[in-house]
Amino acid sequence: MIKEVFxxxxxxxxxxxxxxxxHLNSYLIKSEEKSLLVDTGLNFPQAFQSLCRGLSEAGVKPEELTEILLTHFHVDHVGLIPxxxxxSKDIKLSIHHVEVELSRIMSKKFEDYNESMENFLKANGAPSSIATNLQRFHPAFFTPQAYQELAVAAFPLEDGQEIAVGDYNFQVLWTPGHSPGHICLYESSSKILISGDHLLPTITPHIAQFVENMDPLTDYLSSLEKTEKLDVEVVLPGHEEIFANHRERIRQLKxxxxxxxxxxxxxxxxGSSTAYMLASKVHWNVNYKSWDEFPPFQKYLALGETVAxxxxxxQKxxxxxxxxxxxxxxxIN
Ligand SMILES: [Zn+2]
Ligand SMILES: [Zn+2]
Incomplete structure (x- = not known):
């Protein structure tokens, strides 16, 4: 299903x-010279077919697409890159430089990366059914090729960089939190914000920590401050529907x-507790009756949120x- 939104x-x-x-929202921005796709989808044949059909309906042959820009490196956004x-061998890929680096770590030192996550999860009280079973249920482990492509071929984006396509001039805004190198694209004359998973209209973006030495929730709250200042009329999010009134949404998220x-x-x-014990008691907005009913991936996500x-x-x-x-x-302190 495609819609010409501007x-x-x-x-x-x-x-x-x-x-x-x-669903994931992919956005195609095209001009005479180039066609830029923002985000792709999970690596499933039906997802690829559907995206290719959409591109053709919008007048771009999939093999002639010139560039893919990723708002962040989560697998529902990068999965179709391979x-x-x-x-199209020469297609240009771009993603924030922090996530080029993370993709390198994930694809080169995969064992180390996996081991450090395992240790982090165990230290935070996760049972081994979760800590040592990531490959079984974590979707990022299903598409290692996407990370290999990003590691070797992606052009590293910087905060403030400009991306021109036809009459549009998008600015790259580094908005860490949902992921360390998450970016939004802001077009100031049309007041459009392509928000990735930084702002979604009803779902609360997942903010989680799975490694030491990071503070993703503090990062996310500062990124919200950054986007709140922008003059935005329409938000084009990575999931759900297009929405307006981004400041009201930011207020709700805070x-x-x-x-x-x-x-x-x-x-x-x-009383004191591990993050995992706490996660099992926090109220989560999900359709499971009890913590025991949570599938392993949901427990993993809840643990990451609790740690953040x-x-x-x-820190405070x-x-x-x-x-x-x-x-x-x-x-308690
Ligand atoms: Zn995401
Ligand atoms: Zn997403």
Missing amino acids: PNIFQIKVPLPHSPLE RFKEI EHHKRRLMEIIIRLRT HLNLLE GLAKRTEADQIVFYG
Whole structure:
């Protein structure tokens, strides 16, 4: 299904099989000289067919697409890169430089990367069914070719860089939080924001921590401050529907994180706990009746979210982190 949302900007809804998100929004921006696709979809034949059909309907032969820009390196956005590379060797790929580097780590030192995630999950109280089984349920492990392509071929984007296509002049805005090198694209004269997963109209973007030495929730809240300042009329998000009034949405998202931080503080007051134990008690907006019903991937995501919130509380001096026998406990300060 495609829609010309602005002259020469097309939204193509790409189905996301086996995912509660239903579809990914790919955006095609075209001019006489070039055709730029923002984000792709999961690596499934039906997703590729649907995206190719959309491109053709918008007047671009898939093999003639000149450039793919990725808002971030999550697999629902980058998964179809290897298939485009197969039909068009010279296609230009671009993604924020932080995620070029992460793709290099993921594809070159994969064992180390996997091991450090495993250790991090175990230290935060995850049972081995989750910590040592990532390859079985984590979708990023299903498409290693996408990361190999990004590692060797992607052009590294910088904050503030300009990307011109026809009459449009998009500015790259580095908005870390949902992922370390997440970017949005802002077109100031048309007041369009292509937001990736930084802003979604009803789903709360997933903010999670799976490695040491990062503070993704603090990053995300500063990125919200950055996008709040922009003069935006229309947001073109990575999932769900196009929306307006981005400042109201940002207010709701800030409120959501404030509530979750409060909920965690209240739980910490009842005694110290691992992040995994806390995650099993936090209220999640999902359709499962109990924590036991959560599939492993959902438990993994919930744990990452909980760690991100605990880390912010610790940075602010509101939670205390202690370690015993290589297990991390959080308590009240
Ligand atoms: Zn994402
Ligand atoms: Zn996404």
